[in-house]
Amino acid sequence: MDQAQTSINTATQHTRRLPSLSASLELLKPITWFPPMWAYMCGVVSSGVAFSGNWLLIIGGIILAGPLVCAMSQAINDWHDRHVDALNEPDRPIPSGRVPGRWGLYIAVIWTALSLVVASILGEWVVLATAIGLFLAWAYSAPPLRLKLNGWYGNAAVAISYEGLAWFTGAAVMLGAMPDTRIVVLLLLYSAGAHGIMTLNDFKSISGDKEMGVRTIPVQIGAHNAARLASMIMAVPQVIVIGLMFAWGLHVHGVIISMLLAGQIYLMFKYLMDRVQLLLKPREMAAYYNAFGVTLYVLGMLTSAIGIGSILASGVQG
Numbered sequence: 001m002d003q004a005q006t007s008i009n010t011a012t013q014h015t016r017r018l019p020s021l022s023a024s025l026e027l028l029k030p031i032t033w034f035p036p037m038w039a040y041m042c043g044v045v046s047s048g049v050a051f052s053g054n055w056l057l058i059i060g061g062i063i064l065a066g067p068l069v070c071a072m073s074q075a076i077n078d079w080h081d082r083h084v085d086a087l088n089e090p091d092r093p094i095p096s097g098r099v100p101g102r103w104g105l106y107i108a109v110i111w112t113a114l115s116l117v118v119a120s121i122l123g124e125w126v127v128l129a130t131a132i133g134l135f136l137a138w139a140y141s142a143p144p145l146r147l148k149l150n151g152w153y154g155n156a157a158v159a160i161s162y163e164g165l166a167w168f169t170g171a172a173v174m175l176g177a178m179p180d181t182r183i184v185v186l187l188l189l190y191s192a193g194a195h196g197i198m199t200l201n202d203f204k205s206i207s208g209d210k211e212m213g214v215r216t217i218p219v220q221i222g223a224h225n226a227a228r229l230a231s232m233i234m235a236v237p238q239v240i241v242i243g244l245m246f247a248w249g250l251h252v253h254g255v256i257i258s259m260l261l262a263g264q265i266y267l268m269f270k271y272l273m274d275r276v277q278l279l280l281k282p283r284e285m286a287a288y289y290n291a292f293g294v295t296l297y298v299l300g301m302l303t304s305a306i307g308i309g310s311i312l313a314s315g316v317q318g
Contacts, residue, residue, distance in 0.1 A: 027075050042302055043166065043168060043187070045309045047312065064115060076108035076142060136158075151217035164190070182308050196232070245304065267292055
């Protein structure tokens with residue numbers, strides 16, 4: 001019975017001409033949409049503009065950040081990784097045949113066009129941010145740049161796209177103009193910190209990356225050094241943010257972010273600085289930190305966004 005079912009599945013894959021809706025959705029990986037959607041909402045909050053009367057803009061931007069731009073990046077990444085996935089993850093939509101032929105590429109192209117159309121409705125600054133994000137998404141996965149092959153460049157591309165550009169888009173949508181310089185400073189700092197988060201995501205596949213020649217930061221400098229570096233990259237921008245909060249008179253927000261950073265530092269020492277545990281179980285240690293420490297990080301993002309939004313809403317000039 002199992003062999004018969006396998007034969008039926010194989011025959012279906014060979015004869016399929018169009019991807020199923022479920023396979024297409026799996027290709028677009030909804031689970032990955034949350035980070036840019038969160039950063040987008042931080043941008044919306046940081047603008048200081050009231051939500052009332054702007055719900056269509058807000059919802060349109062959320063769709064742009066997650067189901068369009070981020071989803072497109074997942075599709076193009078799977079398309080250019082299809083040969084590797086055929087060996088390591090044959091059940092993925094493209095190598096399994098559930099997204100047949102060149103449909104993985106077609107979906108990425110269609111989603112790129114849709115992203116630009118939606119961005120054009122939301123404003124010229126949104127178009128600019130979206131165009132940069134789309135370029136980085138293609139550059140990350142596609143030759144000749146294929147930034148993902150080097151952890152320094154690849155992680156920077158993802159961090160800027162998922163955090164900085166999404167945040168910028170949220171603020172630009174609400175303001176209809178270039179965001180305030182203080183917003184830009186915050187989103188750049190949190191983008192820099194997100195580079196460390198991207199490094200932690202590379203711990204799950206150190207062995208495989210070595211074999212495939214993917215030079216992630218853990219591969220290049222070792223798990224322990226990478227963990228220490230990632231911790232520093234995540235912490236230092238937040239220290240600067242805390243200083244800015246106090247400088248801008250946002251003392252309560254500065255205290256809250258300080259407490260959130262203190263929690264992260266505790267988790268860094270517990271999961272990322274324990275040399276023995278990290279060397280024995282690098283994947284598990286990074287996963288534990290991601291489950292808790294990154295949550296504190298993104299709460300700090302929102303806190304800073306609320307702070308600067310309150311200043312802009314009251315009309316205080318920088």
